[in-house]
Amino acid sequence: KAGVTQTPRYLIKTRGQQVTLSCSPISGHRSVSWYQQTPGQGLQFLFEYFSETQRNKGNFPGRFSGRQFSNSRSEMNVSTLELGDSALYLCASSLTGGEQFFGPGTRLTVL
C-alpha cells in the first residue's frame, strides 16, 4: 500500500500571499489530520477531517482552513501568510480511532 503523500514538499511564499497544501491519505483511510511543526511551538494540531466533515479543530486563527474531498484527499489553505507561518506541515491519515500514519510533510517558508 502506498503511504501518505503530501505535495508540494517545499514551498516559498511571501507575506500576504496564500498557499494551498495537499494530502493524499493511505487508500481506505477516511480520517485526515493536519499538524504544524515549528521549533518554538513544537507539534500542534490544526484540524481533522473525516468523511468530508471537519471533526475537530485546533487553536489556530481563521486564516487556516481545510477541506476534504469525497476520495478522502485533503487540502489545507493558509491565507494572508505571516512570517510565523513558516513551518513543517504534516498530514496524517488513519482508519478510525487507531494509529495515525504521517506523510513526509510540506516545508513552507514565508519571506
Place this chain on the structure above:
Amino acid sequence: AQTVTQSQPEMSVQEAETVTLSCTYDTSESDYYLFWYKQPPSRQMILVIRQEAYKQQNATENRFSVNFQKAAKSFSLKISDSQLGDAAMYFCAYKREYGNKLVFGAGTILRVKS
C-alpha cells in the same frame, strides 16, 4: 485540556546500551491512547509503539518497550541494544479514545554514540 510533558530535551546512549525516555501526561479521562513517535532528520514521523490505556500489560515492539503507569500518568520508552539508526527526535503523544487529535510532548533528541 490534555498536556504531555517530556522533561529530557536531549539524551545520549552508547551503541548496544539501553536508554529510557520519560513522558508524563495529564488527563481526566480514563480511556485513551499513548504513542511514541520517532522523527529522524528526514522529518518523517514513524510510529514506534502504542499503548491503550485500558490494557494493563506494557506494550513491546522488538527492542522497544514501554513502562505505562496509569495512576502516575507516566509513559516511558525503553530502547534496548541501541543502534545508530535509533538516533532521532522522539515524541510522546496522547490521543483521546475517540477522534484523531494527537497532543504531543516537546520531544527528546536521542543521540547514539558508536
